Amino acid sequence: MLTPTIETSEAGTETPRLEIKGVGRDFHTKAGVTHAVSGIDLTIQRGEFVALIGRSGCGKTTLLRMIGGLLAPTAGTIEVDGKSLWRENNHVDSSAITKLGFVFQESNLFPWFSVLDNIALPLKLRGVGKKERRARAADLADLVGLSGFERSYPRELSGGMRQRAAIARALSTEPELLLMDEPFGALDALTRERMNLELQRIVLETTSTVVFVTHDIPEAVFLADRVVHMTPRPGRIRQILPADFPKPRAVDLQTTPEFNDIVRSLRHDLDEEE
């Protein structure tokens, strides 16, 4: 059931959607201890779009998985709407999880379900009736531009279409916080641009908060309100750059000097890492 959870905040003193304090994660392997992520402080307000960029291996996925309730931090706290996500013994607060939607780097669609059933799966898990969840899944398929493909199997879709189906699936529970791990990593530049515009439209329409991992600097600046730049070993936040251009943004934005200043400055800082 999609029962709305009671917000702990009252109007005026709005709690942030996501509050990350001193979060770290170590991995113990045969080779020794890896400090994948360390000392992350980040506060994200409702409706904000935050992009995480950084070199390969700097801990972006690790951080996102901790926010998504898939991996327990070894240090620090993560609060969703003022409520701690991780409880003792690495148990995750399931009421917080219901507010999240996760889009993985691979679409991870279930091959045995049609596109429609894949999108409707989270609703099925919540006990939404067949008729209602199918109707809502059809709406979502339409939203991500997959109408006409509802009955196809994932294997019959292109990579970009699969990724859109995965986004629709994540959106089906109307998540307040959308976590996306390089969702467009495998796409060509043109498809990617179109997907960026679609994502922006969807996010504005659904007023979700988004944490978006990417390798692509212009993509980060184009989509995000703030770009968080992380550096590796251990994964830390090096700087947070605002990119406050009015929304919705058009592709033309990418040719403006203001846009390119931010891109250039980020690229410069990324290059500076030894």
Added chain:
Amino acid sequence: MSQSRMLKILPWIVTPSLVVLIVVAWHVIVTTLNVNTFIFPPPAMVWDSLVTLLGEARTWEAVGVTVTEVLIGFSIAVVAGLIVGVVLGKVHWLELSLRPLIVISQVAPKVAFVPLFVIWFGFGLTSKVVLSALLAFFPVMLNVLLGVRSVEQGHREVMQSFNASRGQTFLQLEMRSLQPYLFAGMEVGIVLATIGAIVGEYLGGNDGLGNLVVSAMNSLDAARTFALIILLSLIGLVLYLIVNEAKRFFIPWHESVYGLRNTTG
């Protein structure tokens, strides 16, 4: 003609041609070498025997008995294999502690147990069903076990991210992703179940096609024995095709089914 059309038609040309070739070669060898037809009958004699055989009521009774044994044994093997495979796949310590026993019972020549089964379960249907089920059980169980362990980590995380309960993960994910493995086990299992029933009939009792083979052999009727072997092979083929068809019906999304249907060459 497109390459994919070719690929579809190919078996329908090659298989009949090969069968004809073998029959002709058989005929030529038997007649030119002057082999005693009691020992190696020519195809025509086997064909006559087959026609006679199919005209006898007791043949069809025997077919009914053998198929019943196979189907009961196979069903038991599938249900037991599925349950044991899932339990062993999920409960690691149990699988680990039972592993030596599983390996031993898997490599043990189960056919050697038939005399014991006859002593325990009598000469009737039961002893054959038991052997049939026992032979088919292992491929089903081992494949299911592998299937339970082969669930993709990414899919697990999807279920986790949607707050799925253990029961939901089991039904929507684990049971689904083990299906191709179950069918792989069933395809091997149905063949072994057929072998189990026939061997059971060879060694005990006086019912079923296996028993007809034994009496044909006792009366030194090689042509009839051949005809019975052909009949048994046809039954085995039909049973296998039924399982294969079930697979196509239940897992149309899987590579083994989908890929074949959509080969582009």
